[in-house]
Amino acid sequence: MTTTDQISGVFAALADPTRRAILARLARGEATVNELAAPFPISAQAVSKHLNVLEKAGLIVRTREAQWRRCRIEPAPLRDVASWVAQYRLLWEERYDTLGTYLDDLQKEQP
Amino acid sequence: MNTIAISTPSPTELVMSRTFDAPKALVWAAHTQAEHLRHWWGRGNPLDVTIDFRVGGTWRFVETADGQEHPFRGEFLEISAPDTFTWTFEYEPMAGHVAVDTYVFTEEAGRTTVTSTTRFDTQADRDGMMQSGMEQGANQSYAALDAYLIKIG
Numbered sequence: 001m002t003t004t005d006q007i008s009g010v011f012a013a014l015a016d017p018t019r020r021a022i023l024a025r026l027a028r029g030e031a032t033v034n035e036l037a038a039p040f041p042i043s044a045q046a047v048s049k050h051l052n053v054l055e056k057a058g059l060i061v062r063t064r065e066a067q068w069r070r071c072r073i074e075p076a077p078l079r080d081v082a083s084w085v086a087q088y089r090l091l092w093e094e095r096y097d098t099l100g101t102y103l104d105d106l107q108k109e110q111p
Numbered sequence: 112m113n114t115i116a117i118s119t120p121s122p123t124e125l126v127m128s129r130t131f132d133a134p135k136a137l138v139w140a141a142h143t144q145a146e147h148l149r150h151w152w153g154r155g156n157p158l159d160v161t162i163d164f165r166v167g168g169t170w171r172f173v174e175t176a177d178g179q180e181h182p183f184r185g186e187f188l189e190i191s192a193p194d195t196f197t198w199t200f201e202y203e204p205m206a207g208h209v210a211v212d213t214y215v216f217t218e219e220a221g222r223t224t225v226t227s228t229t230r231f232d233t234q235a236d237r238d239g240m241m242q243s244g245m246e247q248g249a250n251q252s253y254a255a256l257d258a259y260l261i262k263i264g
Contacts, residue, residue, distance in 0.1 A: 092115050096129050099141055099151035103133040
């Protein structure tokens with residue numbers, strides 16, 4: 001999978017507020033499906049579907065210890081998305097930092 | 112460091128806001144006059160500036176980076192000095208994908224905030240402009256992602 005395709009998958013996964021809430025919860029630590037489903041007015045089955053999407057996007061991994069199936073967040077794809085956003089921001093920050101410096105110089109020239 | 116605030120109020124819009132420690136007249140001049148633009152718009156790269164700053168006038172900036180020329184061009188649609196102007200923005204190698212940028216300049220206590228709103232024909236154009244190649248799902252996600260990354264960071 002190319003990075004671009006993966007970023008598309010990550011954004012598609014993040015486009016749902018329930019899935020973002022699940023990630024926010026997992027950012028605080030591992031949890032079981034039942035624990036994840038508790039705050040939501042939807043079934044554990046519906047939460048499982050969301051987990052499938054997150055897993056496919058590479059944002060979570062599911063582990064199996066004894067009979068407990070736990071989920072944990074996988075930060076790498078989020079870092080890819082963050083650096084993608086950062087590239088665009090960087091372009092403008094470089095441009096605007098140059099402007100900031102230039103404006104300083106201009107003001108020093110003016111008595 | 113002074114950073115740009117970015118938001119995406121709709122799937123085809125991109126809003127960026129940045130504050131400068133300079134009076135509005137100067138920041139306005141820096142955005143609208145060739146003698147100033149060539150000092151910063153190229154981000155330190157050589158920049159060739161052609162600008163006819165009046166409604167209906169055109170502009171063309173050619174930035175040379177890594178031995179390659181990157182030509183940008185457009186037309187001024189609205190000007191209300193020194194508060195706001197609107198131009199079209201097109202990267203020539205991607206001709207036909209025309210964005211419309213509105214710049215608004217506001218001054219407070221000698222500091223000037225520049226807010227640009229870029230409107231694209233389609234979400235695909237916006238995403239293409241952001242050099243991602245991604246297709247869907249970006250709309251409300253950036254703002255949420257920003258907040259989310261801060262939360263987990």
